[in-house]
Amino acid sequence: MTDKHMRALPNFIFASRWLQMPLYIGLILAQGVYVWHFFVELYHLIMAAFGSQPDVAALVTSIGYKSDAPITSLNETVIMLVVLALIDVVMISNLLIMVIVGGYETFVSRMNLQDHPDQPEWLSHVNASVLKVKLATAIIGISSIHLLKTFINAANYTEQVLMWQTIIHVVFLWSAMAIAYTDKLMSHSDHITRKLDGRAKDDVPEAH
Numbered sequence: 109m110t111d112k113h114m115r116a117l118p119n120f121i122f123a124s125r126w127l128q129m130p131l132y133i134g135l136i137l138a139q140g141v142y143v144w145h146f147f148v149e150l151y152h153l154i155m156a157a158f159g160s161q162p163d164v165a166a167l168v169t170s171i172g173y174k175s176d177a178p179i180t181s182l183n184e185t186v187i188m189l190v191v192l193a194l195i196d197v198v199m200i201s202n203l204l205i206m207v208i209v210g211g212y213e214t215f216v217s218r219m220n221l222q223d224h225p226d227q228p229e230w231l232s233h234v235n236a237s238v239l240k241v242k243l244a245t246a247i248i249g250i251s252s253i254h255l256l257k258t259f260i261n262a263a264n265y266t267e268q269v270l271m272w273q274t275i276i277h278v279v280f281l282w283s284a285m286a287i288a289y290t291d292k293l294m295s296h297s298d299h300i301t302r303k304l305d306g307r308a309k310d311d312v313p314e315a316h
Contacts, residue, residue, distance in 0.1 A: 125216050132208050139204045146197045156182050174264045196253045203246040210239045237291045244284035251277045
């Protein structure tokens with residue numbers, strides 16, 4: 109069997125990375141849905157600010173806010189919850205961008221954006237470990253927004269729900285710290301290995 113035929117299977121396996129392309133295209137479409145949802149909520153907020161009763165009702169329903177008295181106009185709590193919901197959409201959208209761009213760059217193909225003026229700073233040194241830490245950090249931010257929304261609207265939640273959301277957020281936080289610490293240990297180990305390999309090469313006597 110020739111070397112060309114022996115390389116056919118590894119080349120085929122390596123080419124299978126392109127099967128991830130539809131997944132990233134699907135995430136781009138999901139990003140579009142989030143953009144649409146953001147502007148729908150923003151539209152309701154602006155119209156409610158001008159006194160539109162149906163838009164006030166739509167916002168109250170979307171954020172799950174309840175009150176003993178009927179809500180006929182915007183108040184500080186409703187506005188804050190709606191703004192936090194918009195921030196939540198933006199943060200999830202940022203998470204999608206990191207997964208789409210960073211994942212494609214890491215696992216599918218290089219984008220060759222070195223000379224592009226809009227290249228994200230983090231993309232220049234992205235790898236699987238860096239992407240994992242950034243995703244964990246983004247999830248903590250999203251969890252923080254959800255927890256803040258729950259605390260602002262705490263009257264409509266049971267103590268058990270508040271407790272479990274807090275516990276889950278703490279678990280996310282500790283998980284991210286563990287991931288970052290593990291990545292630091294692995295980076296330090298790789299640095300030592302490269303340093304020892306360099307010394308080993310320097311110690312090899314030259315052939316005369």
